Amino acid sequence: MQLDDKKAIFGWSMYDWANSAFATTVMAGFFPIFFKQYWSIGVDTTITTARLGFANSAASMIIGLGAPILGAIADKGTSKKKFLFFFAYMGAVMTSCLCMVSQGNWPVAILLYIFATIGFLGGNIFYDALITSVASGKKLDFVSGLGFSLGYLGGGILFAFNVWMVLNAKISGFSDTGKVIKSSFLSVGIWWAVFSIPLFLFVKEPKNTEIKLPVTMVKAGFTQLRKTFQNVRHLKTVFLFLMAYWFYIDGVNTIVYMAIDYGISIGLESRDLIVALLITQFIGFPSALGLVYLGGKIGARYAIFIALAIYLFVSFYGAFVQSKNEFYILAITIGLVQGGIQALSRSYYAKIIPVNKSAEYFGFYNMVGKFAAVIGPAFIGGINLMMRSLGYSSDSASRFGISSVSLFFIIGGILFSLVNEEKGRKELKYLSQDSV
Incomplete structure (x- = not known):
């Protein structure tokens, strides 16, 4: 299998370009606003925040429970691309269906959103795992950063x-803004489906000629998963990293999922929040590669620490935001590190896991990330409800919620300081020798 092939790197990276449309237009952008103002019209913002937080948590929990098993099965049957195809196109179809949900029908909207999010999160397990089929060790940081960078763009x-379509609804030929937003969900589904094609064309997955039958593949997957748990004592560095990642990526994901909702809760205009999200996206495009470049100079470990320090500042600063300009400063700061910390975490992990079990180990990686995503949004939703029950206003409750995210960055940073990459490579070498 040839690594570092330019066409394969391009195909792999384009999937980030494809599915990031869901993360921006749907998850972070229009869905939180439309869910509050159209599908949950007349409902208190505290309730809608809790519903949205619990929906994100439900999707993350479903994927988190199945991720390691799916990964082990995919490794044994060399089916990463097949699983990716299923989840990607399920997500694209469910997203497209949001354009048909009527006003006030929040249960159907939230159900479609959960299934679309499952497609997004589930596909990422196998997309992440395919990086070891595309890039060699020396190229992992760059290729991982390229994917996130293209995703932002x-x-x-x-x-x-x-x-632009929403702001110019009549010029676009729509009678009202609601119809434009509904059409945007359809555009995401089409974009996701079309730009996923290069990955399926150009990325080659190594074949396993020994196992072909689906039943055998499933059995082998469960057997391999059990062996991985038995090997924990030899890969302590991997699981220490996963613990650290569990906490700090929880903070990152929570800010991604709940930022727009938070802005609405503290009284900012929807238009200003959309501008802030666009700022984050276009700053994130060069910044993802920039932080990866910095990691190449000072080490990925130190670059991740810098990103964590910036996120800690964001979680405290966010609680005191009053105006749209202050929110824009927040957006700029997040854009500088969001893609970089995700890219460096993915490539850092890829260096300390067995290459021939990449889907399984990235199943654990994504399981940790998804269970972290269960805690974060639900934690904020719970804080909001608790503070409201104590008599605080919606504004104050939301500010307490965003500042509480700092706990995840503090704990994650402490645990990450205990991770030793060199020790992890030695453990991996020992495990390889022991399994011969």
């Missing part, structure tokens, strides 16, 4: 187009 371009 692609997601930002479609989102900017959809925002």
